[in-house]
Structures are given as structure tokens and as C-alpha cells.
Amino acid sequence: MTAFTVRLVPCLTDNYAVLIHLPDSGATILVDAPEDGPIRAALGTEGWRLSHVLLTHHHGDHVQAVPLLRAETGAAVIGPAAEADKLPALDRAVADGDRFAIGGLDIAVIATPGHTLGEVSYFLPAAKLAFTGDTLFSLGCGRVFEGTPEMMWASLETLKRVLPDDTSVYCGHEYTASNARFALSVDGDNAALAARAREVEALRAAGRPTLPVTMAAEKAANPFLRADEPALARAMGLEGQPAAAVFAAVRRAKDTFK
Template sequence: MPLDILCLPAFDDNYIWLLHCPETNRTAAVDPGDPAVVVAACEARGWTLDQILLTHHHWDHVDGVAPLRERYGCTVTGAAADSHRLPAPDRLVQDGDTVTVGTARARVMAVPGHTTGHIAYWFEGESALFCGDTLFSLGCGRMFEGTAAQFWSSLTALRALPDETRVFCTHEYTLSNWQFAHAISPQDEALSALGDRIRARREQGQPTLPVRLDDEKRLNPFLRADDPAIAAAVGLSGQDGTAVFAALRQQKNTFKG
């Protein structure tokens, strides 16, 4: 029986993902920065929060941990590489480890770049990837701590997952990311058409997530840094993916739309 996955908007543009296994009645929250929205969702459905899965240490992803643990007695899982920066995790994991939510199993993936200790959770049986701030719809996270080589390696690892994978990232940045992607590839008809659908969903107050990984592979410039067309667009024809990724990330940092 598949997981129920709920999208809980928080703060200005965060998403907390609530995972519920109907077979076992187990519930987990991914990156619960705001405890109130998690409590409200659980109370409305009669669920008890059993687990918290953290992707990285930033406050908007972890500030709900202490009050949720106090209320529910839930266990907290996070990256061993970030143990000194996470709120007292009960279980420390690293690349290749397995995490379960009820009957669903996830593989932990180390994806440094946004932060050096960032991890993602890939539920193969659910075709679901919870990737925090590493990969966004049509974009990627800022490179606060890692190197361009690390970040590009992380993105290529995520890109290698099956096409049908659903990407559950933790911010609603799709429209601004589309504006940058369209500036990089203005002749891409599929990308141009996608802009209208993104705007329509946001005007209706609807999330643009999750997205399919095969669409990201075709349209996200950060997943295409080794594509000669993207290299040419940033003036780096013949350069490798790391160099092109670094240039893309720098351009996005200062992009005004």
C-alpha cells in the first residue's frame, strides 16, 4: 500500500512533507521547520508523528524538531556528517543507509553542495525523492558550503534515478527558477509552455510540486550543465559540467528576472 504524502506549506515558501503509511499507521515529517502546521495536519487526521527525517541543518528545516519531539516522542533521523549541527538526532545515517516509514523503505543519498552534510531520501518503491534544498523544480539550492564539484556530483547522482521519480523539494521556487531557465534556453518551446502552467497553479494558490524527474532532466539547466547547448548559453563551450554548473549558479545568484 503506497504512502500518503501531504504537502504542508510553511513560512513564506517552505514545504514540509508529511508521510503516512496506512498499513502500519506510521507517520513521518520531512524537514519540519514549523511545528504548528505538522500538529494541525496530524490532529485533523488522527495521526501520531513517529519520525522526523532531516535533510540538513538550516533553521527553516529543523526548528520544529524540539516541540514535535516533546509532543509526540518521535525519533529524529539526520546525517552523521551534520551530527554537530542537528537538534539531537536519535539516528545518524550516511550514504547507502536505509530508512523505513512503515512498510516503505528509503535509501539515504549523500548530496553535499547546498551544505556539506546534506542528504536526500529516495523511496524507490514509492518513486519519491525527498531532496531538501539540493534539487528544486527547474533549479537547485544555493551553494553555501560545498564546492561546485561536490554539488555537480550530487546533481548527477540524483539525475541518475529513474525517470518516473517524483521530486519533493522543500521550497516553492518554481516560477523564479523558470524565469532563469527560460533566459538560458529562450527557444525551448516545452519550457516556454510550462511557464503558463506554473503561473496558473500559483495564481490558484496551488503548489507546483512534486515534479517528475524526467521533466527536470529535460528542462532544468542545472541538471544539464554537461549539455553543450547549456555550456554555449553561458559562454563556456567545451568546458566540463562542473565549470558550467558553477557559472550557472553564479548567474542565478544575481539574476533579476
């Protein structure tokens, strides 16, 4: 097993970049590039040299630091082929089902469209890590900007099926506290959700991130992953309806939740 160290880097108001360092090869992988300053500072503190950048999707708050970081480090940039025309120049364009390795660490590409049409998630099976960008958040999911609710639900179902329970999930934003308030409003009888909400409150009160979170915890508590659960359909007044319809109703309710 390739040794690795993961460091979460808060950027902008509520974005996260993630650094993965592989001491055996000296490789350092950045997942998404919201802001160069904090990423450069984290690299400097650790004494790591950036070698690769993985991009989840084309939004500015995930890619805008790429040109500066690439100019400084020569890092290779990897991102979804389907959004190559909207991304900084890619050294490697990837698509669903692709697998490649960096410094001996295996990386699988999972297409997760909906928030944007070409968004991908990255799964590192041996390291038990997943990076879900703006598709899956803790207790939430991304807004459906470019795709359809059906597409987003299919992406979340894929993540539920493919990512083992003990996967540590890293998301693109620290939205968990506000996601918890909404989740409790639609799934208030869910004990796992109540427990996670208390944990999130304590973490945020201590100034700590709520990520990573295990896939098992998300499957139990995230209403957007539970659209196929009869209890949630009932709570939405959609008993017997297809999961995609329940998901769409939950997503609509979240879009207007105050």
C-alpha cells in the same frame, strides 16, 4: 506494496514540510520541520500521529520545529551523521548508501553535499518518491553555501543517475516561479522549459503548489541538471567546457539574477 498517502504542508514564507502516512502500520513520517503550527494542524486534520522525522540538512528553516514536535509526539528523529553536531539530537544518524525501512517502506539515503556539506536526500524507491531538501529545486538548485560548485554538480549528477524518470520529487521550497524566470533567461529555446514555466504560472495563479514534479520533467527543463548539455554550454558561451564549469557559471548567474 505498502500503501501510503503524501501531504505537502506549506510552512513559513516558502518552505515545505511533507507528511507521509502509512495506514497499515500507522506510521507517519515528516520530512523536514520548518514550523510546528502548520505541521501540527495537518496531523490533526488527518488524524495522524507523528512517528518519524527525516531531516535533510541543518538549516534552521528545516529543523527548528523538531524539539516541540518531538516533545509532543515522541517521534524518532533521523538525519545526516555528517551534520549531527548541528542538528537536534538524532535517534538515528544516516550516511550515503544507508537503507532502512519505516512501516514497511524502504528508504535510501543519498549524500548530496554542496548547499551544506552534510546534506542528504531521501529516496523511497517502491513509493517512487524523493525528497531533495535544498539540493534540487524545481527548475533550480540550492545556493552553494558550504561546498563548491563542483561538489553541487556532482550531487545533481548523482540524483540524475539514481532517481528514475517517474520519481515524484519534493523540494524544500516553493521557488519554482522565480526559478522559471531565471531558467528562461539562460535556456530560452528549451520547449520543455517553456511548457513547465506555463504550467507553473497556472498553478501559482490558482494558489496551488508546483510540487511534486517528476524527475523526467526536471531533467528536460532544469538548467542546473542540463550543465552537461552542449546546448546549455553554448548558451553560456562555454562550448566544450566541462559540465562542472558550465554548472558553476549558471549558478553564478542565478546568484546575481534580478
